[in-house]
Amino acid sequence: MEDTQLTQLGRDVRGFDSPEAAILECVPNPHPGTTYLVRFTAPEFTSLCPVTGQPDFAHLVIDYVPGEWLVESKSLKLYLGAFRNHGAFHEDCTLAIAKRLVETLSPPWLRIGGYWYPRGGIPIDVFWQTGAAPEGLWLPDQGVAPYRGRG
Amino acid sequence: MEDTQLTQLGRDVRGFDSPEAAILECVPNPHPGTTYLVRFTAPEFTSLCPVTGQPDFAHLVIDYVPGEWLVESKSLKLYLGAFRNHGAFHEDCTLAIAKRLVETLSPPWLRIGGYWYPRGGIPIDVFWQTGAAPEGLWLPDQGVAPYRGRG
């Protein structure tokens, strides 16, 4: 087994109180110079409504092209868990996550899809990417089923 | 073509202002004495919340065993449309429809499933039947997909 400097993977780590407090850890990209895509699907995201304080829920999908670094997945999970008591609009929250990852990883390219649970019968989805995808990148659809109400 | 006394089918009929005003029309059951099931699926139901006055939406499925009469489907559609400006809780509304049909048709057996759109992220379903189904009746599941949020 390979040896790494990770402080969270394979250890018992408690969560963080806020997104700012959470630490995103990286591992060296084992295939630097290769343009490939890494996708994380996070169906367990929850934050708070900034106006009413009620909990909000979302299904998030994050796609990025690694440069020098990969984000370590357990640290990403703990970072996302740190929004549990954070208040922000759906649009704001989705973009803030993407921008934190951009700042940490300086990836050649990244996008995020935020699929939020309905409020008042109407869900909001938020989609952002850092720009046009790199040439020659293979970029599949995120394929999340549309909301359909009942029946 | 067969001739009937129906006042609404094949004619241009405006809707009714309230459930009480609507007229449920019947046609004679062409197979009296045969225990069979008739199912209506009404995905276009809407009423009002009795507390907030906001619109509510539901997908309704009605199953019944005809006795002497069949309910004529266009009159049923107009009756259901008459809930458009009627305020009642989900549970109340669903049972009221079933009981009106029971009163009109005196069917040997009837049930209703009300599948309401989510409010506050939580949908309510309401299920009622007049009693155990008649022996030998073939009664398929209503098969409405459960609500699943997003993702």
Place this chain on the structure above:
Amino acid sequence: MEDTQLTQLGRDVRGFDSPEAAILECVPNPHPGTTYLVRFTAPEFTSLCPVTGQPDFAHLVIDYVPGEWLVESKSLKLYLGAFRNHGAFHEDCTLAIAKRLVETLSPPWLRIGGYWYPRGGIPIDVFWQTGAAPEGLWLPDQGVAPYRGRG
């Protein structure tokens, strides 16, 4: 290859003008005395509305336990095709088909599910069986997806 007295299978046969004119052909049941189920699924059924003369469409599923005879499937197809210019309510039409088969085959048991396309936004399904299914019969659900409108 086996030789049979069938007049329609493997030959070019024109359709019939009415259900009464159509001929249901039978073949001897190769497993008499065995209680098994035969299911026909007919998604290409069409008849006329008896009041407006407009075309109606249905997806039909017929289940029966063979006694002495099997119904030959091409003759069944031609019989169902003969409803093309026949006017009858959904409930009537569905039961008439079942009863013709009962009369022709004298099967120990039979049921029919008629899944009609929506009119006025509300589809009608009709379900009938000759009685409780024989003991020990294996009888799967017909599994037709419920109507769900849009979305």
Place this chain on the structure above:
Amino acid sequence: MEDTQLTQLGRDVRGFDSPEAAILECVPNPHPGTTYLVRFTAPEFTSLCPVTGQPDFAHLVIDYVPGEWLVESKSLKLYLGAFRNHGAFHEDCTLAIAKRLVETLSPPWLRIGGYWYPRGGIPIDVFWQTGAAPEGLWLPDQGVAPYRGRG
């Protein structure tokens, strides 16, 4: 519109800090003496692992037969939201919710299905009911899709 004594529906209410602090409100059953089923689907449930403190997520479905009272749906939502910082095993958490509802509503019958998100690749589902369902009750399947991993 009907007038009620509800303190939470149609008003701006903050959440509760623990399940014990939350208030389940009731409204009189508009159809007492009728054996029918009410189903709540709550895809936005989250609590904490009692050992590691990590967040857990579940999709809950609650079915009950109302006696004298209906549970008011907004108060149910706030009660479920109060598990956000509560630590308990999946099995414990699911049964505790059911038992609180039984205590509050004294319903003739109740059941709960807790469909938990996978941990270590293996999800846990928990199913409980207060006993055999009342005779003549119509009780559809909860129909939650099984977990299937990837592919």
Place this chain on the structure above:
Amino acid sequence: MEDTQLTQLGRDVRGFDSPEAAILECVPNPHPGTTYLVRFTAPEFTSLCPVTGQPDFAHLVIDYVPGEWLVESKSLKLYLGAFRNHGAFHEDCTLAIAKRLVETLSPPWLRIGGYWYPRGGIPIDVFWQTGAAPEGLWLPDQGVAPYRGRG
């Protein structure tokens, strides 16, 4: 929690009598200068047929790129609810909603998909966008399942 000037979110607000009377409220875009997409899915839309006065139902999906403003989701819900007693053809209604949003938000780009329930067995879908999507925008398919009748 953030403080805003919204008059409807977190308050008990009755609906509006017509689309003209409804007020679309905005909040400042928290990420101005970033080209991202916001999607609203509204499966609870209903209006009236301008010729027969009968209710029509639609599932609407709205996609837009925010400029200076975001539309506040509760005000959007109330605006859409105001079509409840408004008569217009499917094509007209769908485009009118899109144009009102364009006028209110002056978004860099917007599109609407209107998926209407069948009438006479034939549903109508209406699709419009303000022009070609901005370069580098990530724009997923709306993915609404096609109408398929029965079976």
Place this chain on the structure above:
Amino acid sequence: MEDTQLTQLGRDVRGFDSPEAAILECVPNPHPGTTYLVRFTAPEFTSLCPVTGQPDFAHLVIDYVPGEWLVESKSLKLYLGAFRNHGAFHEDCTLAIAKRLVETLSPPWLRIGGYWYPRGGIPIDVFWQTGAAPEGLWLPDQGVAPYRGRG
């Protein structure tokens, strides 16, 4: 309610004996100069095989960009119903419908997808469009599920 010159909508109209006899009615496009798409889905289409005289069935989807006119949907339904006793190959039938609409509406753009039921175990699909779609048009996939036999 708006007043129109339509002869068929909201009235009891019998069908036509042949496609040639049917009258396609139009209404003025309420949004002329706007490049948008109108989609009709017709799962109730049936015609005859020109060689054997047997009934054929198809699921049709028609997409067009309106110019001066919209096709009125009830007249379209009656036109499609007029193929009931018309014999033509699948490929011919599908294109004839499209060309009749082109001739009637002179739309900037139109396409048709004809999804025919299997014969001999092999279904035929037919796809045609008048040319490349207009720039800036939003044109979703027709999304009809492929035929898959059994299992």
Place this chain on the structure above:
Amino acid sequence: MEDTQLTQLGRDVRGFDSPEAAILECVPNPHPGTTYLVRFTAPEFTSLCPVTGQPDFAHLVIDYVPGEWLVESKSLKLYLGAFRNHGAFHEDCTLAIAKRLVETLSPPWLRIGGYWYPRGGIPIDVFWQTGAAPEGLWLPDQGVAPYRGRG
């Protein structure tokens, strides 16, 4: 690894020319005295029509309760493959397979579901079991999706 007397598993074996020629091999039931179910799903079955000589296709599902023996799965595959040039009606073919297995294994219980591809637009399904299932046996639905034509 365990040692067995099997002549076909792990070896390169050519197929058989007829069902009669094929050899069904058995292995001792490792859990005799335990009432459990073994299910084989065979989506690659093909035989010939006894009247026209055309190929027929089916998806077969076989359920049985082992007694002293398990059927070895490679020998079952070769037996089913031996119907490739055998002519028989759907009903006959399905029951013949079941009866051969009964004769070979003397299982406490067995059933077969034959889901045949459509001919003339109408598929046939055949269902048989040796009798009522043993008490306490867990017997899931075979869950094959119903045929639905197109759309």
Place this chain on the structure above:
Amino acid sequence: MEDTQLTQLGRDVRGFDSPEAAILECVPNPHPGTTYLVRFTAPEFTSLCPVTGQPDFAHLVIDYVPGEWLVESKSLKLYLGAFRNHGAFHEDCTLAIAKRLVETLSPPWLRIGGYWYPRGGIPIDVFWQTGAAPEGLWLPDQGVAPYRGRG
């Protein structure tokens, strides 16, 4: 009804012993000069493994743009049926069918998708087209669901 020179449609024709022996028949394209697509879906394809002689199964989808000729569908069915006792690798077999059709029809464009059943748990799909599709052609996805193992 139209009169044609076809030797197989509407007649009882036995199959062919090899692909070489089969006759592909054509009918004149009723819409020459129009760039449209014809799709055949053949879920009943079977051939033999050239190394082991075991049967192989595939689901084939063929798309082409007709030039002067259409392929007659019954003759296509008989041609495909003639691979029943033919041995070839999956890749070879799929391309051979496409090339025979190209030779027979000289179509402006053609493609084939061969979706083979798994061997050793791994299915092979083969995709070929004669070149880039003609400009302005409408070419939907073949949409065959990917293999997913179990669960």
Place this chain on the structure above:
Amino acid sequence: MEDTQLTQLGRDVRGFDSPEAAILECVPNPHPGTTYLVRFTAPEFTSLCPVTGQPDFAHLVIDYVPGEWLVESKSLKLYLGAFRNHGAFHEDCTLAIAKRLVETLSPPWLRIGGYWYPRGGIPIDVFWQTGAAPEGLWLPDQGVAPYRGRG
């Protein structure tokens, strides 16, 4: 957070070399005397074929009614992982897992469904339960989709 004697949950534990070496840990049932169901879904199971030594894969679903003990889910995961280099027939392997759990937990009732990936195109499913389910237990279907080959 609750304190427990668990040696594996929340700690970094290596896997076991064989099923015999693995340790199944228990926690006290928090609701003893209540008849409820716990379901584990394990889509990541793999073992070896006892004859060829090739890897086999299965999707397992385990249902049980707890008595005094719950099985701790991380220890269950490690136990299942210990079959990685163990050779046994599908039927044997499935029942061995169930019987080890019965021995460890002495549950009032238990069942297992083993859904194995296809070999030679034919998957095997294995179903066992300890006897009839306790009265009043709510026991949903395991709902695993049937294998369907391709297309």
Place this chain on the structure above:
Amino acid sequence: MEDTQLTQLGRDVRGFDSPEAAILECVPNPHPGTTYLVRFTAPEFTSLCPVTGQPDFAHLVIDYVPGEWLVESKSLKLYLGAFRNHGAFHEDCTLAIAKRLVETLSPPWLRIGGYWYPRGGIPIDVFWQTGAAPEGLWLPDQGVAPYRGRG
């Protein structure tokens, strides 16, 4: 039947201890000079986590355009099986497989999709291709369903 130099197909071959030890065998491309696509779907892939030693599972899809050689599918299966006791991060493992195939086959083009089972509730997908696809190649979506948690 064709004769080949393959050492593994049609023979009983044990697996390999590591990816390095496995031998990828080739067969000559029967259609050299034709730009077509071959897709392998491997839902039975498993390796080890390089940090914790725990098993990981993935569903892999490999697409390539053959040049002089085809990879023989049984040797590919054995190569993939050789990762069973190999430790590597998801990103590394997926790219290593692709690069080994590129080295062996020198294909004009290749891509791989690695769809990994969730860890910590968050699955990782990895997508790589050797560059832009060849002109005129037909390249369908891999179409793997996105992960969706529960509900």
